[in-house]
Amino acid sequence: MISCTKRLTFAAGHRVWKHESKCSNLHGHNYAVLLEASVHVPKVKVPTQKDLDEIGRVIDFSILKKKFGRWIDENWDHGFLVHVEDVQARRALKQVPGTKTYLLPYNPTAENMAIFLFEIIGPRLLRGTGVALRKVTVWETETCFAEVTR
Numbered sequence: 513m514i515s516c517t518k519r520l521t522f523a524a525g526h527r528v529w530k531h532e533s534k535c536s537n538l539h540g541h542n543y544a545v546l547l548e549a550s551v552h553v554p555k556v557k558v559p560t561q562k563d564l565d566e567i568g569r570v571i572d573f574s575i576l577k578k579k580f581g582r583w584i585d586e587n588w589d590h591g592f593l594v595h596v597e598d599v600q601a602r603r604a605l606k607q608v609p610g611t612k613t614y615l616l617p618y619n620p621t622a623e624n625m626a627i628f629l630f631e632i633i634g635p636r637l638l639r640g641t642g643v644a645l646r647k648v649t650v651w652e653t654e655t656c657f658a659e660v661t662r
Contacts (some may be wrong), residue, residue: 515550518576540619593620
């Protein structure tokens with residue numbers, strides 16, 4: 513397997529619904545996301561230049577930036593990520609007209625955000641490129657991250 517990685521950053525608020533401590537409050541982070549894209553190479557074969565595109569890449573970094581950066585900017589950046597069942601947070605955020613809110617099907621933890629990008633968003637954005645995500649890492653703080661790996 514051969515892969516390349518693109519790092520994106522964004523700022524967003526969330527709260528961890530039903531958290532037992534201070535993360536149950538609405539708060540924010542400066543997130544970093546690492547997107548590792550790969551081309552499939554059979555296990556019996558060592559990757560070579562022939563496995564890359566015509567100019568020697570898995571995928572152009574600008575394509576990852578454009579596709580994922582646009583999606584993150586439109587949906588998550590400078591908004592609040594909220595569990596769809598977190599009625600209390602949804603109600604509180606509606607008190608501020610124009611507040612950008614993205615409803616997730618599960619709690620907006622770094623782990624769940626990585627899974628969402630890996631399983632739902634990644635395949636949709638990379639359809640037709642010939643590459644797939646191999647790993648997604650979501651850094652919530654400078655010392656805490658979660659990752660999903662194929």
